[in-house]
Amino acid sequence: MEERKIVVPGETIIQGDEFLPGDGTRREEKDIVACRYGLADLSDRLVRVIPLSGVYVPRRGNVIIGTIVGVTFKGWLVDFGSHQNGFLNVAEVPRYIGKGELRDFLDFGDVVCAKVFSTDGNNIDLSIKLRGFGKVEGGQLIQVNPNKVPRVIGKEGSMVNLIKEATGCDITVGQNGVVWVGSEKIENELAARKIIEFICENSFVAGLTEKVENFIEKEFGKKIKSRDVQPQSEEKEEPMGEVDA
Amino acid sequence: MAKTESAYKKRSDGRKFDELRPISAKVGVVPSADGSAIYQSGKTRALAVVRGPRILHPKHMENPEKGILRFTYQMMSFSVWDRIKPGTSRRGQEIGKVSEWALNEIVDLDAFPNSVVDVIVQIPQADAGTRVAGLNAAAMALAQAGVPMKEMVSAVAVGKMDRTLVADVDKEEEDFEEGEGATDIPVCLTSRTKKIALLQLDGKISIPELKEAISMAKKACAKINEIQMKALKEPGKEIKG
Numbered sequence: 285m286e287e288r289k290i291v292v293p294g295e296t297i298i299q300g301d302e303f304l305p306g307d308g309t310r311r312e313e314k315d316i317v318a319c320r321y322g323l324a325d326l327s328d329r330l331v332r333v334i335p336l337s338g339v340y341v342p343r344r345g346n347v348i349i350g351t352i353v354g355v356t357f358k359g360w361l362v363d364f365g366s367h368q369n370g371f372l373n374v375a376e377v378p379r380y381i382g383k384g385e386l387r388d389f390l391d392f393g394d395v396v397c398a399k400v401f402s403t404d405g406n407n408i409d410l411s412i413k414l415r416g417f418g419k420v421e422g423g424q425l426i427q428v429n430p431n432k433v434p435r436v437i438g439k440e441g442s443m444v445n446l447i448k449e450a451t452g453c454d455i456t457v458g459q460n461g462v463v464w465v466g467s468e469k470i471e472n473e474l475a476a477r478k479i480i481e482f483i484c485e486n487s488f489v490a491g492l493t494e495k496v497e498n499f500i501e502k503e504f505g506k507k508i509k510s511r512d513v514q515p516q517s518e519e520k521e522e523p524m525g526e527v528d529a
Numbered sequence: 530m531a532k533t534e535s536a537y538k539k540r541s542d543g544r545k546f547d548e549l550r551p552i553s554a555k556v557g558v559v560p561s562a563d564g565s566a567i568y569q570s571g572k573t574r575a576l577a578v579v580r581g582p583r584i585l586h587p588k589h590m591e592n593p594e595k596g597i598l599r600f601t602y603q604m605m606s607f608s609v610w611d612r613i614k615p616g617t618s619r620r621g622q623e624i625g626k627v628s629e630w631a632l633n634e635i636v637d638l639d640a641f642p643n644s645v646v647d648v649i650v651q652i653p654q655a656d657a658g659t660r661v662a663g664l665n666a667a668a669m670a671l672a673q674a675g676v677p678m679k680e681m682v683s684a685v686a687v688g689k690m691d692r693t694l695v696a697d698v699d700k701e702e703e704d705f706e707e708g709e710g711a712t713d714i715p716v717c718l719t720s721r722t723k724k725i726a727l728l729q730l731d732g733k734i735s736i737p738e739l740k741e742a743i744s745m746a747k748k749a750c751a752k753i754n755e756i757q758m759k760a761l762k763e764p765g766k767e768i769k770g
Contacts, residue, residue, distance in 0.1 A: 290762045293635075293672055294680025294721040308677070317721070319637065319679065321672040321761060338675020339563055339582060341640075367582035367596070367644035406593060406642050 288325055291318040297331055308333030340430035340460040342366050342408050346400045349458035355386050364460045376411040395420040397456055423466025424473050428484050430461035435487040450500045451476040536708035537690035541701045549697045549749055554760040555767045556673050564674025568666035571699055572656035577666035578649045579674040585645035596638030600629035600648045602663055608655040624660045631717045631727035637677040646676055657700040658686040661715050669757050682726050683750040684717035687742040689734055694742055696749045716746035720754045
């Protein structure tokens with residue numbers, strides 16, 4: 285397939301025994317059939333469907349930004365817009381927390397940046413033990429479509445770095461579509477918000493980085509070039525979130 | 530079948546007996562929703578919105594093995610000539626339930642235990658065949674919402690006017706009273722395996738005639754499915770057919 289095509293559930297993507305069904309597809313005799321709506325992608329022999337829309341589905345290793353919605357005896361419940369709440373165990377925070385002290389550390393309504401470390405069974409387990417994770421204070425949260433997060437991050441974080449350079453903000457992109465921007469000056473935060481909104485509106489445009497550079501130059505009169513990254517084989521979904529302490 | 534002359538010789542709007550009303554479909558009409566679609570067949574119009582998979586309330590409905598589908602069907606108060614009371618009705622609940630069963634055949638919610646996919650169908654304008662229009666819209670909205678599905682569904686209401694079988698019944702035909710009167714048969718078929726996901730019957734019909742009606746529905750559903758696919762491949766664009 286030279287060009288990625290939109291496929292509809294039940295549609296035959298490709299025929300042949302040599303192809304392997306990947307995410308969002310299944311095999312039916314010779315046919316590889318789509319199980320969800322999205323863009324069909326063929327890399328080597330693996331056929332998969334890249335989601336275009338829909339709610340965020342957490343995967344191991346994802347970085348998310350969510351809100352504390354529950355406190356139990358042994359941890360916190362975190363709402364991050366998925367089909368169920370994530371669970372943050374007391375053992376998964378950087379310091380020891382005694383019984384009854386949970387609400388002193390993280391209370392209802394607090395925003396945390398956490399890593400998904402397991403999605404086994406019926407639970408989504410979170411951790412903030414690593415550096416760069418924990419309670420989010422100050423700054424602003426920007427809600428974007430979770431399916432457009434790879435565009436906001438860019439190749440190897442190129443887009444995030446571009447925004448950081450242009451505005452001087454600290455930025456954390458949650459894979460669930462919540463972006464945190466923080467700066468000393470609120471003007472910088474608002475500028476970053478503007479750029480991120482621009483990216484989301486133009487997410488399907490070819491040569492997005494260039495467009496964003498022009499947009500920054502026009503809006504803020506700054507000329508910034510994104511540092512060239514080594515040419516990657518293909519623009520792929522960036523699996524990692526960009527985290528800044 | 531030794532056919533005596535049927536009292537229904539010509540359709541009121543001049544259509545052929547197996548011809549559908551003009552269809553229009555559009556996907557992505559509600560930006561805040563995860564998936565949405567509008568489907569129009571003649572004067573009947575259905576708007577479907579999908580939200581989820583999301584956390585389910587009330588909690589006692591939760592299924593720890595797989596996610597559930599919740600279908601809400603409502604007619605708007607101005608959808609018919611006489612104002613109808615807005616909100617849930619006995620009829621609306623029943624249609625919601627049967628549509629839910631039909632869609633449960635194709636959605637695969639094993640990956641989302643304890644959660645719900647909400648499908649909300651509203652009928653802004655009704656001219657018979659609202660449940661099938663609702664199902665057509667709901668299938669498109671579910672697909673756009675990225676819900677894992679085995680295949681799509683398309684639905685059509687086949688009717689028997691006296692002894693004539695017709696596809697895509699409108700309100701005037703539904704009220705036909707001469708001879709044997711009108712029989713209304715909503716049929717919902719899956720797109721790939723052509724299985725029956727919904728079959729209702731309001732009236733009376735013989736077995737050979739019912740078989741004929743279902744094969745008529747199969748042909749009509751193939752046409753509807755084509756339009757649904759086109760609409761999904763060009764989200765935001767109105768597809769006519």
